[in-house]
Amino acid sequence: QVQLVESGGGLVQPGDSLKLLCATTSRSAISIYDMGWYRQAPGKQRELVASMTSGGKTNYADSVKGRFTISRDNAEHTVDLQMSSLKPEDTATYYCNAEVSTIVGGMAQPYVSYWGQGTQVTVSS
Secondary structure, three states: OOEEEEEEOOOOOOOOEEEEEEEEOOOEEEEEEEEEEEEOOOOOOOOEEEEOOOOOOOOEEEHHHHOEEEEEEEOOOEEEEEEEOOHHHHEEEEEEEEEEEEOOOEEOOOOEEOOOOOOEEEEEE
């Protein structure tokens, strides 16, 4: 019922910038508390890159602080990730994540975690 759709991945050179976008679709009214981006490189565990609550509180992985910026539109249920000064170690599949509460009959249901299908980011010269 709730889908997250990512876009914006691609192949870039070290030092380049790239912006990832994530849009949410739902047949029902929803409320989203936390939205963020995770990544998973081959042979490694999925890790948090950046997240933002509906109140604007952000959380960044140490490895991306100062280079990546997360932003979201609460009304449109979208979240973006602006990535700058990209490094080869940023190469991974990037996944959008959202903690979503569906509104049913005017009542907010428990939050459920949803994931996008992933978008590939490759940083290579």
